[in-house]
Amino acid sequence: MALDFRSLLADHIPDGGRGARPRRGKYDFAVAYPDPVSLPHDKIMECLSEALSETGDDLAVYPHPQGNTPLREYVAEKIKRERDINATADDIILGNGSGQPIDMISAILVNPGDVVITDEWVYGGTLNTLRRHSADIRGVSSDEEGMDPEALDFEIAKAVQEGKRPKYVYLIATFQNPQGFTITKRRREQLLEVTHRHGVPILEDDCYADNRYGGEQVTSMYNLDDQNSVMYVGSFSKIIAPGMSLGYMTGPDDVLDRAMTVKSGRISEFTAMAVEKFARRYLDAHVEEINSIQRVKRDAMLASLGENFGTGAEWSDPDGGLYIWMKLNDDADMVSLSAKALEEIDVGFHPGTNYSPDGASGRSYIRLCYGYNQPEEIEEGIGKLGDFLAKEGALQS
Numbered sequence: 001m002a003l004d005f006r007s008l009l010a011d012h013i014p015d016g017g018r019g020a021r022p023r024r025g026k027y028d029f030a031v032a033y034p035d036p037v038s039l040p041h042d043k044i045m046e047c048l049s050e051a052l053s054e055t056g057d058d059l060a061v062y063p064h065p066q067g068n069t070p071l072r073e074y075v076a077e078k079i080k081r082e083r084d085i086n087a088t089a090d091d092i093i094l095g096n097g098s099g100q101p102i103d104m105i106s107a108i109l110v111n112p113g114d115v116v117i118t119d120e121w122v123y124g125g126t127l128n129t130l131r132r133h134s135a136d137i138r139g140v141s142s143d144e145e146g147m148d149p150e151a152l153d154f155e156i157a158k159a160v161q162e163g164k165r166p167k168y169v170y171l172i173a174t175f176q177n178p179q180g181f182t183i184t185k186r187r188r189e190q191l192l193e194v195t196h197r198h199g200v201p202i203l204e205d206d207c208y209a210d211n212r213y214g215g216e217q218v219t220s221m222y223n224l225d226d227q228n229s230v231m232y233v234g235s236f237s238k239i240i241a242p243g244m245s246l247g248y249m250t251g252p253d254d255v256l257d258r259a260m261t262v263k264s265g266r267i268s269e270f271t272a273m274a275v276e277k278f279a280r281r282y283l284d285a286h287v288e289e290i291n292s293i294q295r296v297k298r299d300a301m302l303a304s305l306g307e308n309f310g311t312g313a314e315w316s317d318p319d320g321g322l323y324i325w326m327k328l329n330d331d332a333d334m335v336s337l338s339a340k341a342l343e344e345i346d347v348g349f350h351p352g353t354n355y356s357p358d359g360a361s362g363r364s365y366i367r368l369c370y371g372y373n374q375p376e377e378i379e380e381g382i383g384k385l386g387d388f389l390a391k392e393g394a395l396q397s
């Protein structure tokens with residue numbers, strides 16, 4: 001008789017299964033992809049080829065457990081220069097994206113039922129990670145300056161009263177996904193005052209810090225913290241490509257030491273060698289180039305939204321990042337309409353429920369990414385989407 005593995009599953013393993021990769025629309029506004037046309041294939045090939053001839057023999061041995069040392073040295077220099085973070089290569093752990101460090105941090109801090117605080121609308125990948133760790137996720141509202149410190153204070157105090165001091169507050173302080181705001185310096189300080197007072201750490205996810213097309217850069221929360229209470233993650237996904245699968249973390253010594261105990265898998269030395277050389281030689285110029293490309297795409301999407309949606313919806317106007325957050329009419333069910341739009345007009349987007357801690361709120365919201373398609377396609381796709389949503393009665397009157 002065949003063994004039934006379902007009876008053997010560990011607690012807290014979510015339902016799920018294999019399946020095809022979700023279908024992508026011709027107008028793919030669903031995922032925060034970088035621009036495909038400016039991917040620097042030739043330069044990466046050049047760097048990979050040089051790296052292999054210089055240090056290729058190192059591939060014969062298992063890499064450093066924290067990941068390729070020269071790349072960790074580069075990351076330490078980059079975050080010092082751009083985010084005012086003092087770290088050495090020893091203080092950096094590479095991950096196969098920034099998702100892996102977020103998972104490692106959650107694994108060492110979160111017991112089932114522990115409270116973790118996020119924004120009211122927040123990146124679904126982190127929500128899924130927290131769900132896997134059976135966290136009790138509580139959302140806090142924000143305004144254009146970022147998370148509301150009084151609401152945060154209230155939410156932490158409430159959890160403490162229940163005997164569940166939050167394990168951390170998750171903040172995407174620069175170009176919040178999906179809402180697009182950057183937390184102002186004043187607000188960062190206010191939020192830190194609240195978390196310090198309650199003895200709760202912050203996980204700062206800074207993976208969009210380089211994707212800025214306007215406005216002023218704000219220093220990292222890590223830099224503003226003087227109580228060793230901020231953990232920091234970053235990524236190469238949005239400035240080179242998700243396919244490179246490279247991210248990183250730094251933080252207090254205890255966090256880094258314990259994170260290594262739950263780290264699984266290895267970071268590809270092969271990829272890291274190429275990325276380190278590419279980053280030192282070309283990354284600054286590449287970021288400048290992709291930002292000027294993305295600025296044009298953002299403007300194309302904003303202009304077509306103005307033309308096609310008029311007063312039928314409200315949407316964000318971000319200075320960077322890769323997405324626009326939109327509110328349709330209160331009764332619109334964007335969960336079913338996202339499936340229907342993909343089917344009928346080949347336009348992909350995510351419904352707001354993907355970004356809500358309870359997984360159910362946000363049916364009348366959507367996130368639209370402008371990173372992947374070219375400006376003409378964006379205009380075409382937004383035109384189709386406007387007509388479709390008007391026909392479906394999803395626009396505000």
Ligand SMILES: Cc1ncc(COP(=O)(O)O)c(C=O)c1O
Binds near residue numbers: 242247
């Ligand atoms: C806010 C945020 N954090 C982390 C990630 C994960 O990125 P990575 O590819 O580095 O794992 C994403 C990807 O979209 C993101 O939007």
